[in-house]
Amino acid sequence: xxxxxxxxxxxxxxxxxxxxxxxxxxxxxxxxxxxxxxxxxxxxxxxxxxxxxxxxxxxxxxxxxxxxxxxxxxxxxxxxxxxxxxxxxxxxxxxxxxxxxxxxxxxxxxxxxxxxxxxxxxxxxxxxxxxxxxxxxxxxxxxxxxxxxxxxxxxxxxxxxxxxxxxxxxxxxxxxxxxxxxxxxxxxxxxxxxxxxxxxxxxxxxxxxxxxxxxxxxxxxxxxxxxxxxxxxxxxxxxxxxxxxxxxxxxxxxxxxxxxxxxxxxxxxxxxxxxxxxxxxxxxxxxxxxxxxxxxxxxxxxxxxxxxxxxxxxxxxxxxxxxxxxxxxxxxxxxxxxxxxxxxxxxxxxxxxxxxxxxxxxxxxxxxxxxxxxxxxxxxxxxxxxxxxxxxxxxxxxxxxxxxxxxxxxxxxxxxxxxxxxxxxxxxxxxxxxxxxxxxxxxxxxxxxxxxxxxxxx
Ligand code: ADP
Numbered sequence: 001x002x003x004x005x006x007x008x009x010x011x012x013x014x015x016x017x018x019x020x021x022x023x024x025x026x027x028x029x030x031x032x033x034x035x036x037x038x039x040x041x042x043x044x045x046x047x048x049x050x051x052x053x054x055x056x057x058x059x060x061x062x063x064x065x066x067x068x069x070x071x072x073x074x075x076x077x078x079x080x081x082x083x084x085x086x087x088x089x090x091x092x093x094x095x096x097x098x099x100x101x102x103x104x105x106x107x108x109x110x111x112x113x114x115x116x117x118x119x120x121x122x123x124x125x126x127x128x129x130x131x132x133x134x135x136x137x138x139x140x141x142x143x144x145x146x147x148x149x150x151x152x153x154x155x156x157x158x159x160x161x162x163x164x165x166x167x168x169x170x171x172x173x174x175x176x177x178x179x180x181x182x183x184x185x186x187x188x189x190x191x192x193x194x195x196x197x198x199x200x201x202x203x204x205x206x207x208x209x210x211x212x213x214x215x216x217x218x219x220x221x222x223x224x225x226x227x228x229x230x231x232x233x234x235x236x237x238x239x240x241x242x243x244x245x246x247x248x249x250x251x252x253x254x255x256x257x258x259x260x261x262x263x264x265x266x267x268x269x270x271x272x273x274x275x276x277x278x279x280x281x282x283x284x285x286x287x288x289x290x291x292x293x294x295x296x297x298x299x300x301x302x303x304x305x306x307x308x309x310x311x312x313x314x315x316x317x318x319x320x321x322x323x324x325x326x327x328x329x330x331x332x333x334x335x336x337x338x339x340x341x342x343x344x345x346x347x348x349x350x351x352x353x354x355x356x357x358x359x360x361x362x363x364x365x366x367x368x369x370x371x372x373x374x375x376x377x378x379x380x381x382x383x384x385x386x387x388x389x390x391x392x393x394x395x396x397x398x399x400x401x402x403x404x405x406x407x408x409x410x411x412x413x414x415x416x417x418x419x420x421x422x423x424x425x426x427x428x429x430x431x432x433x434x435x436x437x438x439x440x441x442x443x444x445x446x447x448x449x450x451x452x453x454x455x456x457x458x
Contacts (some may be wrong), residue, residue, distance in 0.1 A: 009058040013051060020047050064092040068099045080107035130201075130222030133208070134176060136215055138162045150194065150201060150222055172203060172220070179205035179218045188226070200229045241406040245288055245420070249281040256281075284418065291422040294353070295405070298429040305347040305433055312342040312376050312385060312454075317353050319359070326363045333371040334363075339378035344454045350430045357423040358387045358450050364417040365448070366391030379453075386451040393444040402440070405426040 020043050028036050067084040074082035083103055086096045124131055130147030134140055140158045149154065151167065158166050164173050171190045178186040186205040191198055202223040208216045256274040264270040297303065316336065327334040362372045370390040377384040394402060394409055401407045406421040408414040414421060431438050431452055442448035 008053065008062060011052050012058075016047055016050050016054070021045075021311075034298075043354050060087060060089045061092045064089075064096045068092075068095050071099050071103060075103055075106060079111050108442045129224075130220075132158075132163070132222070133217060133221040134163050134220070135217040138164070138176075140166065141217070147222060148225075150192065150196075150224065152201070169420045175203050175205040176218050179207050180215065183207045183209070183215060185211070197226075199224060199226045238405060241421075242292065245406065246285070248415075249285045249288075252281045253278050253285075258410070284420075287418065288420045288422075291420045291426060294426055295422060295429070298426065298433070303446065305350065307345050307347060309343055310346050310348045310351060312344060312351070312383060314347060316355055316374060316376065318353060319356050322356070323359045323363065326360065327372065328372075330363060330366070331368050332363055332366055334359075334374070335371065338376045341378055342376045342383060344383050344456055346434050346454065347430075350433070354427050354430050354452070355385070358452075361419075361423060362387045362389035362391065362448070364419065364449075365389065365413075370447075381457070382452055382453040382455055384453050386449055388447065388449045390447040393446050393448055394440070394442040395444050399440050399442060403438075 006270055024043055026041065027039055031039065036104075064084070064087045071082045071084040080103060084096045084099050086100060087093045088097075089114060124142070125145045127144055127146055130146040130150045131142065132140065132147055133142035140161055140163055141157045163176055167173070169190055169192070171188050175186050176186050184207065187202065187203075189202045191200055193199070202225045204221045204223070206219050206221075208219055210216050256278050260271060260274050264274060316338075323334060326332075350409075359372065359374060366372060366389045372390075373386075373388040375384070375386045375388070377386070395437075398407075398409045402409070403424050405425045408419065408421045428438060431454075434454055436452050436454040439451045440448065441451070
């Protein structure tokens with residue numbers, strides 16, 4: 001019924017009332033009526049003074065101390081929001097102020113701890129590498145998002161399980177065992193298929209050692225090194241391809257030179273025939289080396305384009321004499337069509353290279369009697385440059401690969417036309433440097449259209 005804090009105060013009042021009533025019952029029968037009045041007034045007065053004094057003690061000391069004790073209890077139970085009302089009277093005042101300061105500090109500390117925990121969790125979850133924490137008994141305690149994307153499943157499929165129950169890869173088991181055994185960092189790698197794609201994963205296992213030098217578990221980090229492996233493979237392929245491409249003309253030049261020296265040079269006919277082969281092969285070498293150097297220049301990270309205002313129509317007209325001659329040699333009808341205003345921002349020498357390569361390819365891969373059409377079309381924010389031919393076309397499955405270095409649909413045919421297999425790789429590179437896009441539309445044995453969209457304002 002009464003507030004809990006008021007109970008002791010009421011108890012004191014009852015005790016005082018009982019004592020006063022007791023004293024009155026003992027004293028009053030012994031004295032005269034006149035003295036009785038004085039005694040009653042004195043007892044009542046002292047009771048009132050006593051009540052006031054008690055109330056003061058209760059209000060200024062007992063009540064704040066009890067409230068502080070209750071708040072301390074709440075703090076112990078983890079409720080850092082609890083506060084006691086503050087009095088400013090003596091030691092009890094100091095106590096309530098201190099308890100509130102303590103509560104505020106605890107609340108702030110717990111808030112900071114929570115924030116740090118959240119930050120740590122966010123960092124762990126957004127790491128580019130997979131993470132797995134195993135305790136000293138081999139039970140999984142932590143996995144992050146990247147780990148799940150590599151191994152699949154949900155967090156609860158791993159938490160609380162022994163690592164060898166949930167991870168099938170032998171190599172992972174070995175890393176864990178060696179990290180426990182040697183108490184030092186262990187590295188290894190394995191391949192796994194994620195959604196039909198083969199992935200290369202590097203594992204680094206490190207022991208988790210407590211301050212007291214006690215081994216507490218092992219942390220495993222999984223790096224996806226697929227891109228790195230691909231790059232390494234590309235570099236190896238590139239070196240092998242370059243060596244192969246250089247070897248063919250050099251072998252031929254050497255062979256014919258040796259044959260000439262062995263006596264063939266005495267025959268006018270053979271000499272002239274072999275020397276023209278040597279000349280042709282050395283020209284091939286020169287073109288190949290030129291293309292390789294061009295690609296290596298384009299590969300440079302700090303490459304700066306010589307940007308200027310260029311008129312695409314004018315550039316195409318500048319290369320026309322060579323293209324015309326090639327077309328005439330193969331009886332191919334070469335036609336041009338230009339919209340008005342064909343100006344873009346770009347590097348004129350490099351753009352010329354793009355146009356030469358595409359027109360050259362169109363003529364090379366179109367049989368005698370076919371046609372090649374060059375179109376420059378103005379479309380709002382972009383300028384489209386297209387080369388359409390009625391040539392041999394490109395099989396659908398080969399289209400994604402034609403921009404790769406040294407990729408050719410038909411190796412012998414490309415070599416016969418003097419191709420290096422690098423032309424389209426150079427084109428793609430230059431177009432990307434101009435922030436343009438390249439599209440291929442081809443029907444096998446019917447013809448091909450290459451279209452490049454150049455943004456006008458960059
Ligand atoms: P290449 O020097 O062999 O022409 P490219 O990089 O220019 O090398 O082209 C790569 C391959 O793409 C060519 O070998 C050819 O098979 C195919 N290709 C390119 N352009 C055309 C085209 N217009 N028509 C048919 N095939 C083409």
